Amino acid sequence: RKEVEQDPGPFNVPEGATVAFNCTYSNSASQSFFWYRQDCRKEPKLLMSVYSSGNEDGRFTAQLNRASQYISLLIRDSKLSDSATYLCVVNGVRDFNKFYFGSGTKLNVKP
């Protein structure tokens, strides 16, 4: 079983829509959670960290559900520029510095 699982999508949404992605992780003792964004043929870049209490950054909201071992990302008022692949990242337990990436969820925002 993979450490991190994501729905690959694609999610095709119109501009202005609200869209949500989930990802599940296998190790209940994981401590650090992140969402990275990767544009086509580019490197991944940190979008936001995910805190236990949930956190918001503008149009983006991240939530952590430890009981069910999933992380969510909500994007409100989608922009064309939000089109990208969103990677869920969880750090290792035995090695805190080891990061596991999901396969990514592709988002296409249409005009």
Added chain:
Amino acid sequence: GAGVSQSPRYKVAKRGQDVALRCDPISGHVSLFWYQQALGQGPEFLTYFQNEAQLDKSGLPSDRFFAERPEGSVSTLKIQRTQQEDSAVYLCASSSQTAGELFFGEGSRLTVL
């Protein structure tokens, strides 16, 4: 610039050839990671350095893969006797703190014919 720099950006190798991929991390970043990303997949962990020490190499797919960071700065990922399944983008990332933000280079795209 001040970001992570990788070279070459593109490499085409014949099967059986050896390749070396270079990563120049952000100055002062003690942690350096190598990831392999196949088409349509997320990055897969290969190996991790803290300064010059290779603390984890559990993700290296075979003994044909070797990584080093002799002076705790620049790192090289070497692949010997390349195979077609080695074709992927090899991403290097550095970080200034434990479990902190990873800063990625643009990657080295390896194609093995």
